[in-house]
Amino acid sequence: MTQYHVLIPCAGSGSRMQSVAPKQYLPLNGKPILRHAIDIFEAIPAISRIFIVTAPEDAYWSDDLLQGCHKTEVLSCGGDSRAASVYQGLQAMATYIDRDDWVLVHDAARPGVDAVMVQRLIDAIRPTDVGGLLALPLADTLKRADTTQHVAETVPREALWQAQTPQMFKAGMLQQALATHLHRQPTDEAQAIEWAGHAPKLVLGDLKNLKITYPHDVAVVSALMQATQSEQDAE
Template sequence: MTQYHVLIPCAGHGSRMQSASPKQYLPMHGKPILRHPIDIFEAMPIISQIFIVIAAEDAYWSDTLLQGCHKTQVLYCGGDTRAASVYQGLQALGSHVDSEDWVLVHDAARPGIDAHMVQRLIDAMQPTDIGGLLALPLADTLKRADETQHVSATVSRELLWQAQTPQMFKIGMLQQALAQVLNRQPTDEAQAMEWAGHTPKLVLGDLKNLKVTYPHDIAVVSALMQATQSEQDTE
């Protein structure tokens, strides 16, 4: 029986946040940002295991962050890049998983993920699909800048999507793809699969699944999460 596992690369420092600690450990709604997606995946029966990949020298990690978790474990093998962390995490899984199982790779700093989005991604996979990712069609007009920060061109937004996570692929296929292109430093798992000759499927994500990158993002994501919760409470 095919199983679904989650891998969360968590070895980044998030320098653009300008914070004392990595952004995944910053507080939001009474708990660390990282704990929000963990709680979502923990509560989903379809998810078998959750793996957090951190750097071996991570001084900010505390085992108390996983208090009450039953499916989550830590892998101390994080790399210098996201791709390296994911690849080394997949290698560390070893006998814990089957190569034909699915792995959902999710950003540690996307606290707005919810079970509806995750299930939508899982349900969208057909037998002929090699995997896919949550994403949003671009709505804004795009401008390409020159080296002096002046507009050099307007880029058509037609058929353009903004990638989100989770990004979901068969464990064996993703591990093989990353092994082939790791030196090219793919920015996400979908790009690694693309470079390996595959065509991942785009599945509609959600605005609140925004990645926390800059200081103001915390307030934006927090507001979006609260608004969604308020809507659910009134239904």
């Protein structure tokens, strides 16, 4: 029986956050940013196992972060890029999972993911699909800048989507795509699959599934998550 697993690359330093600790360990609404996503996946029955891929020299990791978790384990094999961490994580996971199992790769700094989004992605991908990812259609007008930060052109936004995570693909196919194209430095798993000649499915994500990149993102994501919780409590 095909199973679903989660891989969370967690080896980045988050330099743009201008913080001492990597952003995935910073507090948000009472717990580390990373733990929010872990709790969501731990509570979803369809998810069999969760693998956190950390850097071998990660001085900020503490096993206390997984207190009470039953599906989650740590693989200390992260690389020098997101793609390298995912690839090396998949290699380490091969002992525990089947090549035809689905792997949902999720950013450690996207704490706003929820069970509704995850289930929407799982339900949207048929056995014959190559896989897919959560994403949002772009609503803003896009400008391409020249070398002096003046507008060079307006980019049509029709058919443009902003990629989110999880991104879900068969373990064997994703590992092979990354092995072949890692040298090209794909920015997400879908790009490696695209370079392998496939077309991943786009599945509607959510605004609160924002990736925390800059310091002000913490307050934005916190507010979006609290607003969603308030709406749920009122129902």
